[in-house]
Amino acid sequence: MEAVAVIGAGLAGSEAALQIAGAGFDVILHEMRPVVQTAAHQTAHCAELVCSNSLGSALPDRAGGVLQAELRVLGCQLLPLAEKNSVPAGAALAVDRLLFGQAVTAAIEAHPRIELRRGELAAIPDGNCIVASGPLTSAALAMAIQRLTGTDHLAFFDAIAPVVVADSLDLEVIFAGARWGTGEPDYLNIPLTKAEYDTFVDGLLRADKHEMKDFEAADPRAKQFFERCLPVEVLAARGRESLRFGPLRPVGLDDPRSGRWPWAVLQLRRENALGTLYNLVGFQTNLKYGPQQELLRSLPGMQNAEFVRLGSMHRNTFLNSPQVLYSTLEFRRRPGLFFAGQITGMEGYLGNIGSGLLAGLNMVQRLLGKEPATPPRETLLGALTQHVAESPSPNFQPMKAEFGLLPPLVPPVKKALRRQAYAARSAAEMAGFRHNLGLDTASPALPEDHANHL
Ligand SMILES: Cc1cc2nc3c(=O)[nH]c(=O)nc-3n(C[C@H](O)[C@H](O)[C@H](O)COP(=O)(O)OP(=O)(O)OC[C@H]3O[C@@H](n4cnc5c(N)ncnc54)[C@H](O)[C@@H]3O)c2cc1C
Numbered sequence: 001m002e003a004v005a006v007i008g009a010g011l012a013g014s015e016a017a018l019q020i021a022g023a024g025f026d027v028i029l030h031e032m033r034p035v036v037q038t039a040a041h042q043t044a045h046c047a048e049l050v051c052s053n054s055l056g057s058a059l060p061d062r063a064g065g066v067l068q069a070e071l072r073v074l075g076c077q078l079l080p081l082a083e084k085n086s087v088p089a090g091a092a093l094a095v096d097r098l099l100f101g102q103a104v105t106a107a108i109e110a111h112p113r114i115e116l117r118r119g120e121l122a123a124i125p126d127g128n129c130i131v132a133s134g135p136l137t138s139a140a141l142a143m144a145i146q147r148l149t150g151t152d153h154l155a156f157f158d159a160i161a162p163v164v165v166a167d168s169l170d171l172e173v174i175f176a177g178a179r180w181g182t183g184e185p186d187y188l189n190i191p192l193t194k195a196e197y198d199t200f201v202d203g204l205l206r207a208d209k210h211e212m213k214d215f216e217a218a219d220p221r222a223k224q225f226f227e228r229c230l231p232v233e234v235l236a237a238r239g240r241e242s243l244r245f246g247p248l249r250p251v252g253l254d255d256p257r258s259g260r261w262p263w264a265v266l267q268l269r270r271e272n273a274l275g276t277l278y279n280l281v282g283f284q285t286n287l288k289y290g291p292q293q294e295l296l297r298s299l300p301g302m303q304n305a306e307f308v309r310l311g312s313m314h315r316n317t318f319l320n321s322p323q324v325l326y327s328t329l330e331f332r333r334r335p336g337l338f339f340a341g342q343i344t345g346m347e348g349y350l351g352n353i354g355s356g357l358l359a360g361l362n363m364v365q366r367l368l369g370k371e372p373a374t375p376p377r378e379t380l381l382g383a384l385t386q387h388v389a390e391s392p393s394p395n396f397q398p399m400k401a402e403f404g405l406l407p408p409l410v411p412p413v414k415k416a417l418r419r420q421a422y423a424a425r426s427a428a429e430m431a432g433f434r435h436n437l438g439l440d441t442a443s444p445a446l447p448e449d450h451a452n453h454l
Pocket of ligand 1: 007008009010011012013030031032033038039040041047048049050051052119120121122132134135136137138141314340341342343347348349350352
């Protein structure tokens with residue numbers, strides 16, 4: 001059987017390669033570094049962490065800890081290496097990034113079924129392949145992906161608006177309704193008086209903002225993108241009324257309490273099919289996270305808002321996954337071609353390792369002549385992959401694993417106990433998924449000396 005091609009030895013590609021090789025199949029892992037560098041990586045190591053060295057909370061009732069537990073159940077290969085090379089970081093799993101990168105590289109180089117081939121791949125090979133080339137996919141490969149998906153289905157920057165948990169909103173103040181009262185009242189509307197609007201605009205102009213990184217500013221596509229997708233603070237700086245005539249337009253929105261249009265309205269739109277999350281429409285922003293949360297919580301009805309994502313704008317190559325991927329991470333139009341990692345629209349180091357794990361397991365399913373599978377929606381990995389492949393948002397943007405993506409607990413559980421209940425449900429569901437994939441009975445995949453090396 002021909003070797004599986006994996007493009008990109010980052011977090012997702014390294015995990016996928018180890019999974020496939022571990023199941024007894026040959027892999028050629030293509031990594032362009034150090035022959036061609038990205039603007040963010042510093043080394044030639046596989047699975048280099050480019051910024052923070054934290055893989056998130058390790059507490060068993062936090063999203064990070066629950067996702068870690070799920071990945072362990074599925075036999076994740078990178079997680080034990082992260083634990084072996086961890087540094088003290090309180091309740092978080094943080095690693096010495098050099099030692100972690102070296103350990104992953106060593107595991108890959110030592111594996112008898114993996115060939116690590118250094119050099120840029122400019123085309124997607126025929127045959128079984130996983131594309132895991134990350135947020136800084138090389139230009140030539142990005143063009144090849146666009147040829148496959150259509151130019152509309154690959155973005156080079158994200159423009160993320162904050163996403164909030166529905167049941168943290170005060171619906172005594174925020175009202176449901178459609179503009180001009182036409183159609184279903186699908187939107188939630190935050191009404192602002194003139195005084196509230198003025199205070200909000202002042203806060204927006206005063207708040208600390210993230211500066212664009214040098215490599216982002218130097219990108220010839222950046223200017224065009226930022227002009228098309230203006231952050232709200234830039235719009236506000238163009239004139240006090242700009243937001244009121246732009247994303248905070250109140251026309252046609254009667255506040256049921258007054259029967260009149262408010263001075264301005266910030267609209268919220270469903271982010272997921274379950275209706276557990278809402279995004280702030282047109283509210284892409286580069287405000288720093290602390291001031292951003294503070295400002296948004298100062299809005300009427302938002303005082304207890306829980307955010308699963310805050311606004312940001314970055315250089316980021318990602319697919320319009322709901323149009324092109326199944327939740328198994330397989331490309332809809334070509335069986336045997338999978339995408340994994342940040343290019344699928346997932347965020348977070350751990351989620352990206354998880355996507356590599358899932359793509360790897362599903363590639364193995366294909367190689368065994370079986371159908372790829374999706375983890376249950378009640379697990380964070382399943383909820384994230386299903387969100388990525390099925391998000392109803394017309395403007396799909398990346399997302400990380402958060403409890404807000406999970407379906408509500410049945411019967412309902414008190415807020416104080418909800419996180420533990422999510423964790424327990426996920427553990428039971430993931431154990432079932434592992435069993436269904438046949439992983440309970442899988443024979444040890446690594447030769448003895450290699451297992452010792454890990
Ligand atoms: C500047 C920056 C800061 C970030 N900070 C954080 C953070 O603090 N926390 C966080 O969770 N996430 C952060 N991210 C996102 C982070 O990149 C992902 O979470 C994670 O690294 C994605 O894993 P991946 O495997 O998809 O991509 P990567 O880890 O980037 O791996 C992709 C690999 O593909 C290779 N490649 C690309 N094109 C080709 C080609 N044509 N041929 C062969 N190889 C190729 C690249 O060299 C790279 O090694 C940041 C991203 C950037 C750009």
